[in-house]
Amino acid sequence: MRYVIIIEQGQTSYGAYVPDLPGCVAVGATADEVRALIHEAILLHLESLQADGLALPPPRSQSDYIEIPLAA
Template identity: 55%
Template sequence: MKFLVIVEEGPKSFGAYVPDLPGCVAVGATRSEVVALIQEAIEFHLEGMRADGKPMPQPNSSATSVEVEVA
């Protein structure tokens, strides 16, 4: 399964979250660290859902970029 992961750069760290998995978040010192941590967090999140007998969510979020002119 592939989930959309949003990575945000803060003043001193990076954060990541998964729109299709509310509460699934990670924080790391670098972009590569936060990507590795969010992958682990997704796996852990899905394992917990499976253990609780909850249905597996289907990824349905997507992203796009738009270009705007700033005067």
């Protein structure tokens, strides 16, 4: 499975979350650290769902960028 993750830079750290897995979040000092931590959080989240006998949510979110030209 391939889940979209959102990484946001805060004033003192980076945060990440998974839109398709509510409550699956991570915080790290750097973007690389938060990527590693959210990867681990996703694995633990999915393991927990399976242990509880729940279905794994299918990945549904998509991401993209839109270019906005700045006015001169």
